[in-house]
Amino acid sequence: MESILFVLFTLGILVWLVFLLDALIGLRNLASLEKEPELNTGPLLSVIVAARNEEKQIKASILSQLKQTYKEVEWILVNDRSTDNTGIIMNELLKEDPRIQVIHINELPKGWLGKNHALYKGALQASGKWILFTDADVKYKKEAFAKALYYFEKHQLDHLTAAPNLHANRFWLKSFVAFFLFGFSYFKRPWMANNPKSKIGTGIGAFNLVSQKAYEAFGTHEKIKMRPDDDLQLGMKMKRAGYRQRIVTALHLIEVEWYGSLKEAFIGLEKNTFAGLNYRISMVFFSIFGVFVTNVLPFLTIFSANKTIALLSLGNIVTSGILYVVIIKRMTVFSPAMFVVLPITALLFIYSIIRASFLTFKRGGIVWRGTTYRLSELREKD
Incomplete structure (x- = not known):
């Protein structure tokens, strides 16, 4: 032994x-989005938020987005067969800002996972040069979009993903989340997304920003329609297909409570x-x-x-x-x-x-x- x-x-x-x-x-090539300048004006950004039974989170998330300093934005909120008040809250948010659209999905087609289908349906309605796929429980500082778009354009990217602050309240949940990120990082090596010579890519559900042109050329969410790890797979497959990709940190611009307890995790x-x-x-x-x-x-x-x-x-x-x-x-x-x-x-x-x-x-x-x-x-x- x-x-x-x-x-x-x-x-x-x-x-x-x-x-x-x-x-x-x-990690030397991993930029902090907080240090980037802001893009003050430019083409339209389409934000796609798919939600199923997110009545506790979605209002605060969308309200944080409506405060963004970058104003050329449209929001497409997709209610994916919710059985709680998510759809009602989306309809109420519709009255908050004329830039918001709401799509209600009542049935899931065969061969699709719900979230992937909802994101796909939202993207079909997008009019922007860029599409941001984000989750219904993510909160943003007001300059987040402007800094991300500046970085995206400066590096002429097809895909940008950002690591948010994964908020956790309890010690054991924090330690578990920290271990998960530790293991994920040395197993998946997400920083390799910033190496144009590498085929290793990554994606994070809180913030997946793509150019609409690249997203459509790649094949949209139809390429990953049965992947439960859709966010990661979108980034991995786009990078493997040769699209220009980067990952940044946005620990003080984007926050999400990944899970509320160890049991939920x-x-x-x-x-x-x-x-x-x-x-x-x-x-x-x-x-x-x-x-x-x-x-x-x-x-x-x-x-x-x-x-x-x-x-x-x-x-x-x-x-x-x-x-x-x-x-x-x-x-x-x-x-x-x-x-x-x-x-x-x-x-x-x-x-x-x-x-x-x-x-x-x-x-x-x-x-x-x-x-x-x-x-x-x-x-x-x-």
Whole structure:
């Protein structure tokens, strides 16, 4: 066993060092949107907001958008079969500003996920040079659109995505969100979207800004109509297709409460965890093993009587800790001190993977916003 641990931890340190070097290089090219000038006037921006049962969030989100300093904007609010007061609130917002349009969807066509279909229907009505896909629970500072459009035009982009501040109120929720972003960052390497030579792309549901020309040429949301991780897939597939893309941070311009509690986080991750692992059991086991060996085991074996194993465990903790600090300080407003509970949050993340994968198989698919999507359909359209 000690020989196996020796190999695992030696390789672990080397892998962490590679990840750290990659992150340090990549994050140098990650701009902060707050530092950009504003575009004061220009062509029309179409903002598409799809919502299903978002009565608690949507009004505050849209009102924050109506205060934007960039005025050439139209909003297309899409009510996706809501069973609460979302549609009524949208109709009330319609009276707030003549730039708002509302679309009510009553039926979901076969072969579509609800949100993807709603975004697609909204985009069909868009008249702007640019289209911003955003969620119904996102709040914006008044200069957010103007700064994003300036950056978009300055770099002549086809797609721009922005990392928002993921607001969380409770310590364990914050630590879980921080671990998720940490793991996502070193697994998906989102900063590579800023490298024009790389095919690695990314997308974030809070803020996916595209040129209408590129979006239509790419194939619209029809290309990803059965992907529960539509925001990520839109960015990944557009970059892979050769479109010019960048990611920025907007931690003080855009804010979203990702989930209100750990329980909500576990439920929310049901829909896209298995999709993110390409619907493969082998990837589920690999992910569980990888997270445990890299983020839990060293915190146990550091107390080993074997001094070599203890030192290698310490080496893994230190190198992963440096990477954690680098990513968390750059990509979030959370305290890097949450690294002290990393093994616990890693175990919580392992639980979320097991839970989501088990429920997906038990149900034969995913249940998202009250609609069931069969696993056979999801795999077929992947």
